[in-house]
Amino acid sequence: MGRWTAALGMLLLAAAGCRQDMHDAPRYDPLEASNLFSNGSSARPLMPGAVPRGQLNDDAFLHTGKGPDGLPVTAFPFAITHAELDRGQDRYNVFCAPCHGRTGEGNGMVVQRGYRQAQSIHIDRLKVAPVGYFYDVIANGFGVMPDYRTQIPVEDRWRIIAYVRALQLSRTATTADMPADALAQLLKGQPAAKAPVEIHR
Numbered sequence: 001m002g003r004w005t006a007a008l009g010m011l012l013l014a015a016a017g018c019r020q021d022m023h024d025a026p027r028y029d030p031l032e033a034s035n036l037f038s039n040g041s042s043a044r045p046l047m048p049g050a051v052p053r054g055q056l057n058d059d060a061f062l063h064t065g066k067g068p069d070g071l072p073v074t075a076f077p078f079a080i081t082h083a084e085l086d087r088g089q090d091r092y093n094v095f096c097a098p099c100h101g102r103t104g105e106g107n108g109m110v111v112q113r114g115y116r117q118a119q120s121i122h123i124d125r126l127k128v129a130p131v132g133y134f135y136d137v138i139a140n141g142f143g144v145m146p147d148y149r150t151q152i153p154v155e156d157r158w159r160i161i162a163y164v165r166a167l168q169l170s171r172t173a174t175t176a177d178m179p180a181d182a183l184a185q186l187l188k189g190q191p192a193a194k195a196p197v198e199i200h201r
């Protein structure tokens, strides 16, 4: 009996030892200070271009594309400049064009190779759909289209939508929609200088 008690005691001691090791493991507690890094914080900043998950997203307009009424918003959360639009074009061509095609008809290379027909962005329903609706499709997917929440940072989603609007406009815009100076340039046969863009819907 005594032998068993001793054996059990040793086993318990050994187990407790293991447990202690885990307690003393060299790791930081959340937000603990550190003298290893120059800013004194053990928490490291996000790498540029990281797509955060589980962050505090307190700006519902920006992060969900929905208003307080739960409906898709009809305006962009930040001003769309030419630089934003250029970035949107670049990201659209990377993430959307493989299926939707560079002009948005829904006939991208992936579709030509047998993937389900992607929707054309030029149909009437999508021409009048609010920008918040497109945000929802990008963030949450739609039907067989996968979501892009882990690949495309929040601001880039909005820039892509601005470019989708530009693609849609390109079908129906007339010279009457052009700023006077850009039209004058065009009539002279020269490419229009980059004018500030305003996209509201």
Ligand code: HEC
Pocket: 092, 095, 096, 097, 098, 099, 100, 110, 115, 116, 117, 118, 119, 121, 126, 134, 137, 138, 142, 143, 144, 145, 146, 148, 160, 164
């Ligand atoms: C892998 C292919 C693929 C990629 C990449 C893709 N889509 Fe789609 N998308 C589809 C398909 C397929 C549908 C139709 C889905 C269905 O009806 O089930 C669709 C539908 C849509 C719709 C229509 C939703 C509706 O109400 O009918 C929008 C808007 C859209 N995509 C936007 C985008 C944007 C913006 C991107 C880039 C961020 C993108 N898609 C990337 C395949 C893709």
